[in-house]
Amino acid sequence: GAVVSQHPSRVICKSGTSVKIECRSLDFQATTMFWYRQFPKQSLMLMATSNEGSKATYEQGVEKDKFLINHASLTLSTLTVTSAHPEDSSFYICSARDQYVAKNIQYFGAGTRLSAL
């Protein structure tokens, strides 16, 4: 299957600092990438849909000024958690669809575990 790379895998930050998470599709082009958040023992909750060259679409209840998304190329989307606080500590996972092959399958990155102290 297609490969999605996510970096960093783990980050610990001081409360009030911003954290940037990168999501790359390594062997395919993705016009659309997705950002999820997962709390312990809970399922994945879609935060936003990232579109190459345009503004992201945020799910209800997700603050766009808090979670900045940039999708500058067909292989890279970034999520910046601005002024992270302990309640933002979670597992953040990105996924992408190969627009030309196997369009129906979303491939996931390995996730980023954020701990804001």
Added chain:
Amino acid sequence: GQNIDQPTEMTATEGAIVQINCTYQTSGFNGLFWYQQHAGEAPTFLSYNVLDGLEEKGRFSSFLSRSKGYSYLLLKELQMKDSASYLCAVRVFSGGYNKLIFGAGTRLAVHP
């Protein structure tokens, strides 16, 4: 609203067969996916159903009945490494996009 239900936990014995059920009530149904997720890792794709019937892939099979809003994942010849969470996800068209809505996941424990 969108609702996807699956059992929270299941246990099974190595070498046995286990069936994990998923029921859904969603709008704009566009396919159903099963993913496997080990603790602290990203989900990996297992199967995809968009038409009614059974899809078989090695030790894993998935079934879909759209009229009943029902799917199951069947795991045969269970191995210890199959201990993981299994996520049922429905693809819906909403807000101009296809997106995946996930169930809470079923934690499967395989015992010797």
